[in-house]
Amino acid sequence: MDETKSPFRKRVAVIPGDGVGKEVIPQAVQVLKAAAAKGRRELAVTEFDWGADRYLRDGTTLPADAPEIFRRDYDAILLGALGDPRVPGNQHGADILMGLRFKLDLYANVRPCVLFDPRLTPLRDRAEKDIRFVVLRENTEGLYVGMGGQFKKGTVDEIAVQEDVNTRKGVERIVRYAFEYARKRGLARVCMSDKSNALAFGHDLWQRVFAEVRRDYPEIEARHLYIDNLMVQMVRDPSQFQVIVTCNMFGDIASDLGAGLIGGLGLAPSGNIHPGQVSMFEPVHGSAPDIAGKNLANPMGAALAASMMCAYLGWNAEAQAIEDAVRAAIREGKTTRDLGGSLGTREVGAWLADRVASA
Ligand SMILES: NC(=O)c1ccc[n+]([C@@H]2O[C@H](COP(=O)([O-])OP(=O)(O)OC[C@H]3O[C@@H](n4cnc5c(N)ncnc54)[C@H](O)[C@@H]3O)[C@@H](O)[C@H]2O)c1
Numbered sequence: 001m002d003e004t005k006s007p008f009r010k011r012v013a014v015i016p017g018d019g020v021g022k023e024v025i026p027q028a029v030q031v032l033k034a035a036a037a038k039g040r041r042e043l044a045v046t047e048f049d050w051g052a053d054r055y056l057r058d059g060t061t062l063p064a065d066a067p068e069i070f071r072r073d074y075d076a077i078l079l080g081a082l083g084d085p086r087v088p089g090n091q092h093g094a095d096i097l098m099g100l101r102f103k104l105d106l107y108a109n110v111r112p113c114v115l116f117d118p119r120l121t122p123l124r125d126r127a128e129k130d131i132r133f134v135v136l137r138e139n140t141e142g143l144y145v146g147m148g149g150q151f152k153k154g155t156v157d158e159i160a161v162q163e164d165v166n167t168r169k170g171v172e173r174i175v176r177y178a179f180e181y182a183r184k185r186g187l188a189r190v191c192m193s194d195k196s197n198a199l200a201f202g203h204d205l206w207q208r209v210f211a212e213v214r215r216d217y218p219e220i221e222a223r224h225l226y227i228d229n230l231m232v233q234m235v236r237d238p239s240q241f242q243v244i245v246t247c248n249m250f251g252d253i254a255s256d257l258g259a260g261l262i263g264g265l266g267l268a269p270s271g272n273i274h275p276g277q278v279s280m281f282e283p284v285h286g287s288a289p290d291i292a293g294k295n296l297a298n299p300m301g302a303a304l305a306a307s308m309m310c311a312y313l314g315w316n317a318e319a320q321a322i323e324d325a326v327r328a329a330i331r332e333g334k335t336t337r338d339l340g341g342s343l344g345t346r347e348v349g350a351w352l353a354d355r356v357a358s359a
Pocket of ligand 1: 020024080081082083084085090093097265266267282284285286287288289290291296297298299301338
């Protein structure tokens with residue numbers, strides 16, 4: 001057997017990135033190592049120093065051979081965040097983050113929104129069971145492909161065109177991913193959201209593909225909501241939703257709203273997935289320059305991203321152990337300030353790792 005495919009030995013590439021990414025990722029790695037040790041798994045972690053410091057030092061963003069190396073030599077990637085006030089255009093961030101998403105064809109951005117404790121939601125009278133859904137965001141197309149241009153830039157006659165790319169293959173595979181995600185987990189409902197009433201070409205394609213694919217999953221309730229209505233419904237009654245699937249930009253926004261419903265960005269994880277291939281896991285939040293370097297950032301989103309990574313690698317007990325530790329930390333008030341606690345990033349990370357090791 002090819003030892004690289006062993007369920008017991010996994011190789012993980014770690015890119016802490018910028019700002020709070022450099023604080024939360026070491027904590028997530030510590031928690032991940034504790035989980036791997038407990039399960040007697042062999043974990044090889046290799047760190048990559050890509051980010052603003054490196055870019056400003058020698059111009060490196062994403063080396064040309066990085067996608068090939070990741071595909072060949074790694075099982076998964078754990079990423080922090082990219083963005084630094086010293087790089088106003090965020091060129092390095094676009095190259096590294098979008099580069100990896102696009103070049104590794106990580107087409108499913110999986111963003112679970114799970115309420116760990118009713119005290120964390122700004123909504124009134126909600127129990128844990130009321131907020132437990134996932135936003136599946138198309139991750140390789142849409143408005144984020146960077147197609148378009150500017151004409152007469154900087155003049156009063158300026159024109160800016162940003163193109164929205166939707167391919168039949170791209171839409172079909174994310175819609176199918178949503179139904180498969182529901183089927184595998186025994187979930188009853190998938191909601192597709194678009195703006196087909198206004199975007200008569202691109203989102204008409206979403207409508208037709210959704211109508212076609214849903215026929216293969218008769219046991220799953222398939223619903224459609226326009227994105228504006230989805231925003232209202234997520235706030236009014238999030239218990240309606242189990243799986244939400246939508247395009248790149250709407251998924252970006254819907255998942256941040258979802259994060260707001262469960263306790264904020266510090267607690268939200270995500271996976272950038274291409275089934276069967278090397279995939280990338282990261283907290284939803286950015287580099288948070290306002291709190292960076294102060295030991296204030298919540299490492300739970302990053303730890304939960306590591307948990308998602310474990311599940312993806314087939315380490316289900318380890319994934320569960322990390323999630324359980326986060327839930328316990330919240331219950332016991334072992335949290336950073338954003339969740340009402342008084343601990344720092346490092347202290348929460350150490351608490352989670354201890355809990356995983358001793359559970
Ligand atoms: N995936 C990514 O790498 C990613 C995602 C979003 C933004 N960014 C970049 O990050 C930079 C800052 O962007 P932004 O301010 O819009 O978004 P942000 O997510 O960095 O911060 C938004 C707010 O949430 C808070 N926050 C974020 N993470 C937190 C954590 N772990 N614990 C506690 N509070 C946390 C911040 O303090 C801030 O008030 C920009 O350069 C942006 O381009 C990167």
